[in-house]
Amino acid sequence: MTTKGGQGTRQVSDAAVDSSRATVLHVDMDAFFASVELLEHPELVHRPVIIGHEGGRGVVTSANYPARRFGVRSAMPVSRALRLCPNAVVLPPHYDRYREASETVMGIFRDVTPVVEPLSIDEAFLDVAGAVRLFGPPAGIAAAIRARVLRETGLTCSIGAGASKFMAKLASTRAKPDGLLVVPPEQALAFLHPLPIEALWGVGPATQQSLQRRGIRTVGDLAETPRPVLEGWVGQSAGSRLHDLAWARDPRRVTPHRAEKSIGHENTFGTDIRDEAALRRELLEQAGRVAVRLRRAGYRARTVSLKLRFADFSTITRSHTLAEPTDVARRIHDETCALLTAVRLQGRAVRLLGTRAEQLVPADDDVPGLWSDDEQWRGAESALDRATARFGRDALRPAALIGARQRDRERLVDGEG
């Protein structure tokens, strides 16, 4: 995770920026672990907070911005952090909470585009070139993502938008915390060249020292150094790469790496829910989202699972394997409702509800059967996809969800509407 936040001058974009060609987004959660912990301790928000185990050889896992102002950094021994910042509160980490928040956040990204490349639990690249047609320019998409992440998780994130992964990542670092910075390709060099060379990916202390000895301090200095000279200083491959980066050339594409193992959507309620009918409505909404994402990614799921977390944080999952892989919301909803019935809630309060499609197979590989129970529904839902693409997400909805209370969740781009 990134802990450089707060370095240098914070810079954010205004609404007028032309973002149409800055279609790569880098989303980075702000002080992720610390922020998740602070959800449970709102009274500590303005105090320095360190996540880690106190005493012994504990190291800092994460720190909030007030603590970072004292020089506290990740991987530093907790004892040293406390010498720098004696007033800091040390909280033990809860990785299951981070994973849960991460899944929610990544789910939001995948609602926007299937081309999501997670870098770690709290950051990801998104290629929104395809989503522009549905949701408008990247800056608007990024703003909507930030708003939705905040609404659904209570956490802030910073987003950088650029024409390449490299520019997007630089931009998000600059926007931290809780900011959005768009660097259109025509402004890339103006943005890049004043930066110190250590901002470039791959410039460690040794390279930095070697270049500084030769009077190279900014990326601009680097750009003006002839490529062969640079290659002579730091080696051919590193020199060539640094030269490309200094001219904002980064051919790496956003690749949704490793085949998706599952596609899911879950929701933690603002207030716990006991009413099974309300839970079923939520499952209908989730089934719709999961099915749309399956179809958009070109997958079908052989297994459908239901996740429930109760008020006491005990969590159960139940799953069912289907005779034929599905990408149909109707089928997914039937399955999760059956699983919910089998759980016998008996009025227990539910804190979190989730729907997950597992054992994914590419839809192209799914050998057709002589008959399919999903065929008609798939036809209807694909028509829905096309209508949504043209008229927006709420153009057509299942009748049960019309007028349903929006609870903790809002729609993506026109969330206010």
Place this chain on the structure above:
Amino acid sequence: MRFHANRDVFSDAVSFAVRLLPQRTTLPILSGVLIETTEGGLTLSSFDYEVSARTQIEAEVLEPGRVLVSGRLLADIANRLPNVPVEVVTDENRVVVSGGSARFTLLSMPVAEYPSLPVVGEPTGVLPAGVFSPAIAQVVVAASRDDVTPVITGVQLEAGEDSLALVATDRYRVAIRAVPWHSERSDGGSALVPARTLQEVGRTFGSTGDVTISITRGGDRELIAFSSEKKTVTSLLIKGNFPPVRRLFPDNVDHFAVIGTAELVEATRRVQLVLEREAALKFTFDADGLGLEAAGGEQAQASERIDAVLAGEPVVVSLKPQFLLDGLSGVHTEFVRISFTKTENPNKPGPVLITGQKSREDTGTEEYRYLLQPNLLLR
């Protein structure tokens, strides 16, 4: 209890009784085989609440009685005994099985706790085993082996007055075979029988004598019994409705090809050698005959041409070789007709229908029909 029996007869009887038992049973007692003496011999039975098997053999009974012993162990022992008469004697809670100088002592299980076997109801119909067994073999290959959908792991038996139909499907193909039989009733109804059980019935009832089928409904259990002179197998029926697969079959098709059955089987087996698992073969039917093509990726390719007489337009279909071979194995005639059906779904090719015909010009017999869904054609 004490008896002498012919070693081969005894061994066959034990192995018949235990064959249908599942590998693991919930109750140890259900893994046993029950041996009871009768007037001139023995009855051997097994039962696990789902399936029962019972057979009668001749034996020289010296002391009457009943005993329950581990079925698989007894079957293994009987199978390895020297070829001399077998003697079985009970001694309190032990059973001593000896043949020649070999002697085995087994612990017996409590007979009193063994459930009584289901009662076989009134006969529904009768047919020769030599007709029934091949019909089972023709359809059972198409039954699903995936327990996710229990109804299609069974073979549907549809009992009419003078014919019995067997239907099986796994969603990718449907096999139907109708055989003549004799029934006292105009409509014996239908019964969904676990495919594995029916397959064993086909194997063990062989080709001699008649098989009587009794379908019993009502009460809390639905049961089918298959009986020949000396052997009876019963099975609970699978609950649920078999999918209405008959409507998938076309009424009549004028687009078809006729091919030599053996030639098509040989060519398919050869060309599929280069295929990866689950991959399909491409079959091109045109005025010149039939071309088979296998793309095994980078590693290997194969192709072959054979004679075929085509009625209608040239057509290309992609079929999983094993599914085609399963269908062809049920065609017992010199020629096979592959018919191409139309489809209303542009994203899915129409199924092909496989039937047998005695000569090139024959219009075909419809006793056996095998409907197969082609794969999508890869461009």
